[in-house]
Amino acid sequence: MKKLFITLVILVTYIPISVGQERTEEKKWTIDPVTGDTVYTEAVMISQSEDITPRTSMIVINPLKFLLFYNLSYFHKINDGTAIGIGIQAPTISGLDGIGVNAEVRFYPKGKNLRGFYFAPNVSYNHLSTEEASTSPFSAGLLVGWQWFPGDQFAMGLGIGVDYYF
Known part of the structure; x- marks a missing residue:
């Protein structure tokens, strides 16, 4: 329950800053050079921003995985539409010990x-154990997602x- 609460707090904290909009208020006094009148204007501009910072690598911590695993991954850009990543993970469930590694290739169609x-597509290997038993499963899978940079x-x-899993 504590892990679910921490995950929800992280999501509620960071989702509002990720909308990518900026509000700018402008107040301006100008003097008409012909008549000498002072004109006061106010404007509110709302603009949508897009992150265009070039990036070639990134470290990822996935808070939703905290329900089952602590996960840390590193991704590196191969070309404009492809990135490869490797990661390490450990279970968060009490009584379950172990470690795992994963590899992923991300394709960005745009x-x-x-x-x-x-x-x-991704593959992973985990070695998990309890006091009674242990297992070392391999897995292959597919992930679909959306990623953005609010900061x-x-x-x-x-x-x-x-x-x-097999």
């Missing part, structure tokens, strides 16, 4: 590497996927 819509050095992403 060519905006490391941001926007992506799909990603200059901070990314958020949402994704859903399926894995097949």
Whole structure:
């Protein structure tokens, strides 16, 4: 329950800053050079911003995975539409010990590497154990997600996927 609460707090805290809109209020006094009249104007501008900062690599911490695993991944840009990633993970469930590694290739169809819509085939290996038993499953899967940068050095992403364990 505590992990679910922490995950929800992280989501509620960061989702409002990720909308990508900026509000600017402008107040201006000008003097008409012909008549000498002073004119006061106010304007409110709402603009949508887009992150165009070039990036070639990124470190990812996935807060939704905190329900089952602590996960840390590193992604590197191969070209405008492709990035490869590797990661390490450990279970968060009490009584379950172990470690795992994963690899992922992300394809960004719009060519905006490391941001926007992506799909990603992935493979992972985990060694998990309890006091009674242990297992070392391999898995292969597919993830579909969306990633954006609400801050200059901070990314958020949402994704859903399926894995097949063998």
